[in-house]
Amino acid sequence: MANYFVGDIQGCFNELRLLLDRVSFNPSKDVLWAVGDLVARGPDSLATLRFFESLDNAGRVVLGNHDLNLLSVHAGIRRAKSGDKLTRLLESKDINKLIDWLRQQPLLHELPAHNLVMTHAGIPPQWDIATARAEAAAVSAALQQPDYVEAILQKMYTNTPEGWDPALSGFARLRYCINALTRMRYLFADGQLDFECKLPPARGRNPELTPWYDVPARSSGTLKVFGHWAALMGQRTNPEILPLDTGCCWGEFMTMWHLEANQFITQAALK
Numbered sequence: 001m002a003n004y005f006v007g008d009i010q011g012c013f014n015e016l017r018l019l020l021d022r023v024s025f026n027p028s029k030d031v032l033w034a035v036g037d038l039v040a041r042g043p044d045s046l047a048t049l050r051f052f053e054s055l056d057n058a059g060r061v062v063l064g065n066h067d068l069n070l071l072s073v074h075a076g077i078r079r080a081k082s083g084d085k086l087t088r089l090l091e092s093k094d095i096n097k098l099i100d101w102l103r104q105q106p107l108l109h110e111l112p113a114h115n116l117v118m119t120h121a122g123i124p125p126q127w128d129i130a131t132a133r134a135e136a137a138a139v140s141a142a143l144q145q146p147d148y149v150e151a152i153l154q155k156m157y158t159n160t161p162e163g164w165d166p167a168l169s170g171f172a173r174l175r176y177c178i179n180a181l182t183r184m185r186y187l188f189a190d191g192q193l194d195f196e197c198k199l200p201p202a203r204g205r206n207p208e209l210t211p212w213y214d215v216p217a218r219s220s221g222t223l224k225v226f227g228h229w230a231a232l233m234g235q236r237t238n239p240e241i242l243p244l245d246t247g248c249c250w251g252e253f254m255t256m257w258h259l260e261a262n263q264f265i266t267q268a269a270l271k
Helices: 013-022 045-058 065-074 095-102 129-143 170-183
Strands: 003-006 031-034 059-061 109-111 116-118 223-226 241-243 253-258 263-268
Touching: 003 013, 013 045, 013 253, 013 263, 031 045, 045 059, 045 095, 065 095, 065 170, 129 170
Parallel strands: 003 031, 031 059, 116 223, 223 241
Antiparallel strands: 003 253, 109 116, 253 263
16 A cells, blocks of 8 residues: 655646546545645546545545635635636536535645645644644634534635634634644734735745744644745645645646655656
């Protein structure tokens, strides 16, 4: 058995297939872990969702901000952006089935045997893993309810609260979790989330901002696997983080990590 972790796919299904062929991925014995953002800017979000839905237990997915956006577009809360290339997916005959499958996916996965946790954007340093697990589970429970559109999607699009407070309750608590696990990059000195800067740390010009993974963390000792921040291009600044988004949908490449071999396999974006 092998565990393969792949960075943001964003509808770049052909590149994913080439990676899987190169490692002879076998869903009867291997597991494919995806850090979220299965859909959006690449040409084939439909094939990507159909593939992961078909994997059953051989696929482990966490939701990213683009996946949540798809749920909102399908529900009529938001309009699809032309650059997201979602038309064929939204008009597919099995869209309702795929949406129902997608909203069953969690915001956090763990692999305890390897002391590893996977989310789309990371783990806020104020949380230990038990807190992250509990907060992510609360969001997932809300998404899986029949009234998920009114209960969560319609209330999701705001940046507040920017900071974590254990006293948060109701939807404010859910919203902080969504923003932290699917949108986080930088933090201010007081721990508040910044939603503006997407530059890599080497090019960041705001001395008040620190990458979330450079702040002393209560989750210390656990490997955090994440995507979302393509500008990092997979660069690691400490051994407890593993960023896997390397900008395939922007013309760069897709990265896959074979856990057991600690091997990285890449596939250049197809023209």
